[in-house]
Amino acid sequence: MESLLVGDYKSKVSSVLNKNTKEYGKEFLFDGSDETCWNSHQGSPQSIVIQFAQENVTVKQVNIMFQGGFVGKDCEILIMTNDSKDFVHSCYFYPKDINTTQNFPVESNNTNVKQIKILFPQSTDFFGRITIYKLDILGTAN
Structure with missing residues (x-):
């Protein structure tokens, strides 16, 4: 497995805390770096969408380092293939409320993924904020 976040991949997030992209933007x-992070604004749900630079990829694993206290609960991975125009459910994952990198296998047989959406329906934070220091998507390019 290798990182699929290479080349000219595109990303978007549902929100940024106080619209302060210089300190909490998606590029972080x-x-x-353990010093920078994406921090969502309050409210649920929150999400991250990544469009891969490669044409056909197989997503195998998502690695995330949350900030404890601002962790997604009952999260879902959705994928969009080259054959579809809508996201479809791939799997659920259940992060622990801790500050270390957590690895979540992606249960998908699709080999022509063009986008992935990570959905955080709820947060351990009372206000629904999500804070992520590191995100990587692993798999294979076909």
Whole structure:
């Protein structure tokens, strides 16, 4: 498995805390630093969508480092293939409320994924905020 976040992949997030993209923008999900993070605004649900640069990928695993206290609950991974125009359910995952990187296998037989959506329907934070320091999507390019 290798990181699928290479090349000109695109990403978008549901919100940014106080619209302060200079301190909490989506680019901080992928910079590899423990000092920077994406922080959503309050409210549920929150989400992250990634469109891969490669044409056909197989997604095998999602790695996320949350900030404890701002962790997604009862999360869902949705995928969009090259054959569809809508996201479809792939699997659920259940993060622990901790600050270390957690690895979640993606249960999908689709080999032509073009986008992935990580959905956080709820948060351990009372206000529904999500804070992520690191995000990586692993799999294979076909």
